[in-house]
Amino acid sequence: MCGIVGYVGVRQAAPILLEGLSKLEYRGYDSAGIAVRDENSEHVEVVKAKGRLRNLMQMTDSGNAVRGCCGIGHTRWATHGEPSAVNAHPHYSKEKRVVVVHNGIIENYQDIKDMLRRKGYVFSTQTDTEAAALLLDSYYTEPGRSSLSPRERALGAIRDMMIRVRGSYALGILFGDQPGVIYAARKDSPLILGCCEGEMEGHMIASDVPAVLQYTRKVVYIDNLEIACLTREEMHVYNIDCEEIEKPVAEIRWDAAAAEKDGYEHFMMKEIHEQPRAVRDTLSPRIKEAEDGTRSIDLSETSLTDDDLRAVSRILLIGCGSAYHVGMAERYVIEKLSRVPCEVELASEFRYRDPILAQNCLAVIVSQSGETADSLAALRLCKERGVRTLAVVNVVGSSIAREADAVMYTWAGPEISVATTKAYSTQLAALYLLAVKLAAVRGSIDAAREQALIGELLALPEKIERILGDKERLQWFANKMAASKDVFFIGRGLDYAISLEGSLKLKEISYIHSEAYAAGELKHGTISLVEEGVMVVGVATQPELFEKVVSNLVEVRSRGAYLFGLTTYGQYAIEDTVNFTVYVPRTDPLFATSLAVVPLQLLAYYISCAKGLDVDKPRNLAKSVTVE
Ligand code: M6R
Numbered sequence: 001m002c003g004i005v006g007y008v009g010v011r012q013a014a015p016i017l018l019e020g021l022s023k024l025e026y027r028g029y030d031s032a033g034i035a036v037r038d039e040n041s042e043h044v045e046v047v048k049a050k051g052r053l054r055n056l057m058q059m060t061d062s063g064n065a066v067r068g069c070c071g072i073g074h075t076r077w078a079t080h081g082e083p084s085a086v087n088a089h090p091h092y093s094k095e096k097r098v099v100v101v102h103n104g105i106i107e108n109y110q111d112i113k114d115m116l117r118r119k120g121y122v123f124s125t126q127t128d129t130e131a132a133a134l135l136l137d138s139y140y141t142e143p144g145r146s147s148l149s150p151r152e153r154a155l156g157a158i159r160d161m162m163i164r165v166r167g168s169y170a171l172g173i174l175f176g177d178q179p180g181v182i183y184a185a186r187k188d189s190p191l192i193l194g195c196c197e198g199e200m201e202g203h204m205i206a207s208d209v210p211a212v213l214q215y216t217r218k219v220v221y222i223d224n225l226e227i228a229c230l231t232r233e234e235m236h237v238y239n240i241d242c243e244e245i246e247k248p249v250a251e252i253r254w255d256a257a258a259a260e261k262d263g264y265e266h267f268m269m270k271e272i273h274e275q276p277r278a279v280r281d282t283l284s285p286r287i288k289e290a291e292d293g294t295r296s297i298d299l300s301e302t303s304l305t306d307d308d309l310r311a312v313s314r315i316l317l318i319g320c321g322s323a324y325h326v327g328m329a330e331r332y333v334i335e336k337l338s339r340v341p342c343e344v345e346l347a348s349e350f351r352y353r354d355p356i357l358a359q360n361c362l363a364v365i366v367s368q369s370g371e372t373a374d375s376l377a378a379l380r381l382c383k384e385r386g387v388r389t390l391a392v393v394n395v396v397g398s399s400i401a402r403e404a405d406a407v408m409y410t411w412a413g414p415e416i417s418v419a420t421t422k423a424y425s426t427q428l429a430a431l432y433l434l435a436v437k438l439a440a441v442r443g444s445i446d447a448a449r450e451q452a453l454i455g456e457l458l459a460l461p462e463k464i465e466r467i468l469g470d471k472e473r474l475q476w477f478a479n480k481m482a483a484s485k486d487v488f489f490i491g492r493g494l495d496y497a498i499s500l501e502g503s504l505k506l507k508e509i510s511y512i513h514s515e516a517y518a519a520g521e522l523k524h525g526t527i528s529l530v531e532e533g534v535m536v537v538g539v540a541t542q543p544e545l546f547e548k549v550v551s552n553l554v555e556v557r558s559r560g561a562y563l564f565g566l567t568t569y570g571q572y573a574i575e576d577t578v579n580f581t582v583y584v585p586r587t588d589p590l591f592a593t594s595l596a597v598v599p600l601q602l603l604a605y606y607i608s609c610a611k612g613l614d615v616d617k618p619r620n621l622a623k624s625v626t627v628e
Pocket of ligand 1 (some may be wrong): 323
């Protein structure tokens, strides 16, 4: 949610911190701050500003007004305490002995505050983070530690703080009496270290890869309950017992340009257009062609053998938001093809209902970021209960990817826009592969059907390209729809799953109230909301359900609804009922989600633009939801 960046090295830190924060602003953005230590000065300088990062940039002349080669920075997405300069990070103790930036939530901050108040500490903010900063100060200044070296003192204090606090955190820490040193620690919140060379020589911390990409591709992933100590020349990582540990250096494959807009006005539009490439990259390497031309799906990367797949008795599809909608769609596909029962689980609810997990379950955790707190918690619960876990994740090296028994990466590349598009499409693609593979090894489809399905999968990218080539009509319609107050999306079966995603896209970036309904459910209550002019989007890609959805559209039309129909080429009868139609190319109906979602993404995008909203950074939302 919040973004963290730190740099210690030969260059001035503040411009690097601001540049890094600008790449993380999509994670959270109600205020920002930096703390920089000039080696020639006695103090750490802290500058904070409410609002967008540009406010902080103006206050600091793009960082040039703050001198020093060692610093930490933060963009905040408020949890405890309103968005304000006071509540913005960094937070610090008296005389800035300890200065902290934090991503996550300190759950027992009230207890800690009470305890520290009794010791004479005074709090100036409403945040949970200040409790961690002052707690660290109390341990750091304990008289018993005065004989230790500065590093031993810092490590011991950080360890004691980590033991005392409950919750999740990635922390960047400066100690006022240790110039040129950054400490970092994490538990259940992402944190990476960057190794910079040449004219950038030094080290970085960051909560996500885009913040360091411009400076280095060499990173170290910090694991839970680990502490890092960085200077210009050295990087050391310690476990919770303060014993030094070896960490491998990983090479990031994304380049910095992949995280730029590339001529598009918004990241969302760029990412929508990257879908053909992203889906192709996710599918093609996993489809092998034999000499006789027959194709098969190779999921050996997951270490799931054919025997394992035959033994699976139930599949749990777990995720949040759009990742949950992927599960909703894939349930239809997996059950239809393989006859393996599937359950779709909201990760945020999963652990609170003491789920019944049989031994031969396969839990599939779907997540773009690989850091969503609820999805990570669901993964851990499955593992605790002995259930095999498969992560379908976009960010290489993320927590979910590392903790799952097996990973299938979606090769979407960096997704910056808060509203997911290409990651969603690649998640669908990855799970289609699993569905077809399961069905093939279990013998629930024959070889001809397997070949036909694989052929359809390989044709998806080109069909998405065709939809993107005809987007102007949607732009025209979106301008008409921009004044809507309520929009309903309806569909049956897979079309209901598509509706859920279309509705989420619309509401998150256009701020128009929207609901998705299984079309048959409307008349059990919701149809009372339909009145003259209310917009209803009817999704009807499934041939055997087409007429039923159309008759549900007729029901709402006769109550005054204005209708948008979304179907496949050939289903022209829909035009007798709806006011505006969009057709997508035909595919196997099981894969229709991948095509039908694209016009709905474009619709949401154009409406958001027509309303002059911040498409990539919708209010109140963050890209990576690392708190519960
Ligand atoms: O990173 P994840 O895929 O785990 O994120 C899950 C949801 O937070 C995410 O899909 C969210 O709903 C998006 N903003 C939807 O566009």
